[in-house]
Amino acid sequence: MLLLTGCLLGGTLVGGVALAQWPGGAHKPVVEPGNVSASPMDERPPLPIEAPPAKPSPSGSSSTKVDVPASGPGTFTTAQASGKVVGTGGPLRRYEVQVEDGVDVSAKQAALDVQTILADPRSWAAHGKGRFQLVSSGGDVVIKIATPKTTDKLCAANGDTGGELNCEVTGGVIVNLKRWVTGSPQYDGPAAEYRHLIINHEIGHMIGYHQHMACPGPGKLAPVMMQQIKGLNGCKSNAWPYTADGTFVTGPSVP
Template identity: 35%
Template sequence: MTTPAEPSRPRASAAVRRRRTLAVLVVVAVAAGLAWWLVGPTDDGSGPALQPSTSTSAAPATATPTAIVSPTSKPTAEPTSEPTSTAVATRGTGTLVTVPGEVSAPGSGPRTTVRVRVEQGVDVDPQDFARQVMATLNDPRSWGHGGRRTFARTDGAADVDVVLASPATSARMCLPLQTFGKLSCRSGKQAVLTSYRWIRGTPEFPELSVYRQYVVNHEVGHVLGHGHEQCPGPGRLAPVMQQQTKMVAPCRPNAWPFP
């Protein structure tokens, strides 16, 4: 006996197929947006690199010659302030400019010269940054403690270069270390500080001014030959060479080699 043929299924109309295709595309787009949100840059420097801005790409980092001038005021430390959530530009121009001026070494001991350079386009006053750097290094609790050394600022060749650069430029200068523009580093005789932390600070330090003293002493300490140290025990002051930007606990924050 002949079996009746199965009725054929009607094909979906063109309009129905278009609606199905559009629905699939919407689902894919939503999933992609969720994935970006989940794996985007993190504040501790452990995530992907900062997204580049649409501005012109940075030029090679080179210093611009500047004339020597005499400072008009003594170095002073920055007033105490809390860490901020201020937005930080991803990149500057890529050009490092030497902060003009010379400051004599105020203490006794071997003289160490320091040149301060700031990237153009970074939203920080260069002279103010230089004053904070030198006030920190010549504090009795810093590396000159007890006449071990004294620091003089120059705008010529120096023993130590302290550089403040944008996240994009500092990340490039720190290679092969991966800083993601959020961590500072030593590169040769350069203490490279990222503007991301200089402006924003870190939750590990309740006071921005203390964090700035720490990061200057820490990175210059590397240039002077000091390596990383570990927290000696719960509740104790962290060694200045501990990586306190990442984590202070179980120690307490400390900005100084000789507190």
């Protein structure tokens, strides 16, 4: 089980680095936009997306305020949680969610938050760009929530995250605990909503949207593949790849 590639701010994610490549294997292809095919390992028909819970937790833990230590032990706890397949088509990716030990974020709650994001009708999964299933072991993808210094170490091969950014790595996603807990000053909404952008941006790189996008025009929604943490350039902050009516939010490609 390997880790995915891309950097949230100055790299890939909410600004990330589009370096994600999937290792060989029919069930883990690199999928280019508009060319999504079902995995030969999963002949089962996709299950319908169920209505997600009302909202992810406001903090990821039971406390109202979550401390963000600069560093941690570098070991992780895997959420003991699982769910049904969500998505309308495309390859199935089973994912685990892990949280670095010693931080005030529940691994299980974080996993449920990620599941809620991926099951939303505005997500990639709802529009045939892949199917996703939360598992407690044996996943193809690992989403790690790590302290800033641990994030820097895990993302080092893909660029400097500077204690601030997230990244995508081979086989998974590294989410900076600081971004998960505090959000971004550029995003017009609470931290819990900013998490939607983190996950949707990195999953976008995973399924083949390797290039970032720019603001399509003043007053318009920012594409989820835009590095919104670097500035909105007149666009409105947006955490979803699709609108409620199913319109893909796009913009000019950034070289």
